[in-house]
Amino acid sequence: MIDIQKIRADFPILNKKVNGKPLVYLDNAATSQKPQVVIDSIVNYYTTINSNIHRGVHTLSQKATDAYEQARIKLQQHFNAKKSYEIILTAGTTHSINIVATGFSSLLKKGDEIIVSAMEHHSNIVPWQMLCERTGAILKVIPMDEVGELLMNGYDALLSNKTKLVFVNHVSNALGTINPIEKIIEKAHKVGAAVLIDGAQSCPHIKPDLQKLNVDFYVASAHKLCGPTGVGILYGKEAWLNKLPPYQGGGEMIKQVTFEKTTYADLPHKFEAGTPNIAGVIAFGTAIDYMNEIGFDNIAAYENELLEYATKKLLSIEGLKIYGTSQHKTAVISFNIGEIHPYDIGSIIDKLGIAVRTGHHCAQPIMDFYNIPGTVRASFSFYNTFEEIDLLYNALIKAKTMLC
CATH class of the missing domain: 3.40.640.10 (Type I PLP-dependent aspartate aminotransferase-like (Major domain))
Incomplete structure (x- = not known):
């Protein structure tokens, strides 16, 4: 089992504020955060x-x-x-x-x-x-x-x-x-x-x-x-x-x-x-x-719960499309909302303290295959929470309202 509060206490950067908002770090596929012991x-x-x-x-x-x-x-x-x-x-x-x-x-x-x-x-x-x-x-x-x-x-x-x-x-x-x-x-x-x-x-x-x-x-x-x-x-x-x-x-x-x-x-x-x-x-x-010490079986089980929750939550946003819908995947969601450029979404939700990745993710042939300029990518780790996914959802709703 994951003791999420104990784990989050190990990562000093998770207490940081970005643009006056608590950091919601969802760019783990780019790099993970570091526990104090490291x-x-x-x-x-x-x-x-x-x-x-x-x-x-x-x-x-x-x-x-x-x-x-x-x-x-x-x-x-x-x-x-x-x-x-x-x-x-x-x-x-x-x-x-x-x-x-x-x-x-x-x-x-x-x-x-x-x-x-x-x-x-x-x-x-x-x-x-x-x-x-x-x-x-x-x-x-x-x-x-x-x-x-x-x-x-x-x-x-x-x-x-x-x-x-x-x-x-x-x-x-x-x-x-x-x-x-x-x-x-x-x-x-x-x-x-x-x-x-x-x-x-x-x-x-x-x-x-x-x-x-x-x-x-x-x-x-x-x-x-x-x-x-x-x-x-x-x-x-x-x-x-x-x-x-x-x-x-x-x-x-x-x-x-x-x-x-x-x-x-x-x-x-x-x-x-x-x-x-x-x-x-x-x-x-x-x-x-x-x-x-946390255990990779525990990590995988918890991250899968985050993935399932986030997938269901984000798909409730009208016009949101997820790229990569295999039944066999890790805790990554790449998506776009209608015709909104992913960079614009990433910039707005950053103002709300939410860190995601936008662009082609150094995988341009994939973007060419889907005929898109890039995606917004939210990638989760074992120190993320369901509440952070809710904050992401709310931020995306706000970004969509501003950009449509």
């Missing part, structure tokens, strides 16, 4: 053990290294990776995807095919387009339908022995749809293709079991899991990570350097050049602990 973790690092890691014999360096590597183990356990060194610590989901996309430049040839879905974030489109430009590989797209679900028959038709890579988000950031990644992974493996799953939007709501999924690569960001910005993970099966060349050269990722030749460090350091965001990684571990 903020304290960052402060504690800089005030008690600030030092570079892996390189020093002195006490502070050893303590910082221990805390950093303990966070990696927490992430391994949370995501159920087989080995801790299969968790590569990165600057976020986009960074993680680019490591893989760049690495495959040396593994693909002209005429090879790679597949993405029609509902990807730009971060899971552009790197693969760049990869195709470098290698001559061909990008193909799994189609979607009006409900906001992928057409699996269309996916089957794209797969062949030319398919080398498949890239799909676990959850659509624009629609909230939970994609059938188990089937997508299984089908790809049958033709010998590797699979990368973008978990940026799923991980705040779903606790993935990477070994059970049998996925080759999985990426996520800390800042959507109540952690800090600038931190993320790239999970890769050991065999695949050993095949990929390093993404960057520099300190930490080397075994031996001479002017004639450099040999690279073993995993995970091969992909972790330079000084990392040490405080951020440690705080990521703290955020994972915090969310696991």
Whole structure:
């Protein structure tokens, strides 16, 4: 069970007022808010053990290294990776995807095919387009339908022995749809293709079991899991990570350097050049602990109640249309009201203290599919309340009255 008042007390920003109104934060798909324990973790690092890691014999360096590597183990356990060194610590989901996309430049040839879905974030489109430009590989797209679900028959038709890579988000950031990644992974493996799953939007709501999924690569960001910005993970099966060349050269990722030749460090350091965001990684571990204490089953159940309540409430507004109506979705509602531009709605309800996202949500192909300029997106987290949904409803009624 969710003790909503206790949880909300953990998040200092939720006491803030915006434009003289209590903050109603419904932009969680863009970034989550941070509990005090995560903020304290960052402060504690800089005030008690600030030092570079892996390189020093002195006490502070050893303590910082221990805390950093303990966070990696927490992430391994949370995501159920087989080995801790299969968790590569990165600057976020986009960074993680680019490591893989760049690495495959040396593994693909002209005429090879790679597949993405029609509902990807730009971060899971552009790197693969760049990869195709470098290698001559061909990008193909799994189609979607009006409900906001992928057409699996269309996916089957794209797969062949030319398919080398498949890239799909676990959850659509624009629609909230939970994609059938188990089937997508299984089908790809049958033709010998590797699979990368973008978990940026799923991980705040779903606790993935990477070994059970049998996925080759999985990426996520800390800042959507109540952690800090600038931190993320790239999970890769050991065999695949050993095949990929390093993404960057520099300190930490080397075994031996001479002017004639450099040999690279073993995993995970091969992909972790330079000084990392040490405080951020440690705080990521703290955020994972915090969310696991609440329990992801509890989080999912409560957020589903919020989604059902908000869906029914918003659909009672005349002219409001929701985009993404799959039965399998997380707590995201993308909508428009008649012909009103989403930006205008977002601007007005911001004056009432309500934070939503407007625009194409870095998923412009989805908006093109629906032939709309964008949507208003309200995205909920486990610290949101039914009363906040009522405030959203009232604000939308007021905005509609002003704009129609």
